[in-house]
Amino acid sequence: MENAIEIRNLTKTFDQFVAVDNISFDVKKGEVFGFLGPNGSGKTTVIRMILGLLSPTSGVGKVLGYDVSRDNEKLRNKIGYMSQKFSLYEELTVDENLDFYAGVYCIPPEKIKEKKKEILEMADLVGKEDLIVSNLSGGWKQRLALGCSIIHDPEILLLDEPTGGVDPIARRHFWDIIYNLSKKGVTVLVTTHYMDEAEHCNSIGFLYYGNILYLDTPQNMKEEVIEGDIIEIKANNILKSIELLKKNDKVSDASVYGAGIHAMVQPNINLNELKYYLIENNVEVYSLKKVKSSLEDVFVFLVENEKRKQNKKLE
Known part of the structure; x- marks a missing residue:
């Protein structure tokens, strides 16, 4: 065309x-x-x-x-x-x-x-x-x-x-x-x-x-941009959950999404392990499931990648 x-x-x-x-x-x-x-x-x-x-x-x-x-x-x-x-x-x-x-x-x-x-x-x-x-x-x-x-x-x-x-x-x-x-x-x-x-x-x-x-x-x-899976999490303490998730080696990023959290994780991550990781750190998890990525997820992924590139240039 x-x-x-x-x-x-x-x-x-x-x-x-x-x-x-x-x-x-x-x-x-x-x-x-x-x-x-x-x-x-x-x-x-x-x-x-x-x-x-x-x-x-x-x-x-x-x-x-x-x-x-x-x-x-x-x-x-x-x-x-x-x-x-x-x-x-x-x-x-x-x-x-x-x-x-x-x-x-x-x-x-x-x-x-x-x-x-x-x-x-x-x-x-x-x-x-x-x-x-x-x-x-x-x-x-x-x-x-x-x-x-x-x-x-x-x-x-x-x-x-x-x-x-x-x-x-x-x-x-x-x-x-x-x-x-x-x-x-x-x-x-x-x-x-x-x-x-x-x-x-x-x-x-x-x-x-x-x-x-x-x-x-x-x-x-x-379908193609994000490397890994998106996990949607609903919990009693959103900010604490995000802080914990970002410290987990199998989680590349986590951010607020609506009333919950979207976490970008390694492919085929064990969801129960991730759930109990949060529970062991005194977070009450209401739900945790794999979902399809949204455009917002894609944008967050691309922006975080860009920030990492810029930080490397400054090192």
Whole structure:
């Protein structure tokens, strides 16, 4: 499948600070690609370079064959962008916001009414055209912002942490819309720090302080990255349990996972031995079982590996 986005050795520095460090990746046409990583990992900087809002320090970025540094004017109507803050005019109505963005993207006057109707239906905002945006719920604002970003029918859609601050039902509705856009051939690049959202993507990249730690499909990552097994433990003292597990030679790492612990252990470890190890150290174990690895487990594994590499460089 043809690539919509091609990034090669892209780097961005601000004085001595390296925000994005020599990253390369491709996004296929019609794909939903996710950048997953903590706040401050460089996700927004990558998007701003793709948009042509920031010039790379080095490297090359191409979108639909156009260079992001030289051809950003040619790309203007081919890309839709939704920022973290939704970029809506709070004092205007829903209808007025749509009119404004229709003007920004130079939509012919005879097509505006039809496009607005399409957006309102997609965003489930029919009947809310005259509401002031500041009075809308987070979910409605989110869907309106998405509608404004695609009112010009872009081929590429860039979404920067689009679901922050909205409830789970609104998030699910939002992703239904994204899937429908992808089915219509729109290429979507989304940044997020929500692990469950990354599961919705065809491919994902783990970004950690400017570096891509891994690129693959969510399923492949969960099956291939972690060396060993994942054990889920529920006990009366989580912090003490983690401290003990990290001292055990057969445990490579342990961290909080929901209301329990996920421990990365050697393959085929004796679960009873591990259980009694905790019990002997005055921990009451409620349950201990092997589970399939999650994306969160994969991310923890990759980050800990990266930390070990950096520590070795400093020795």
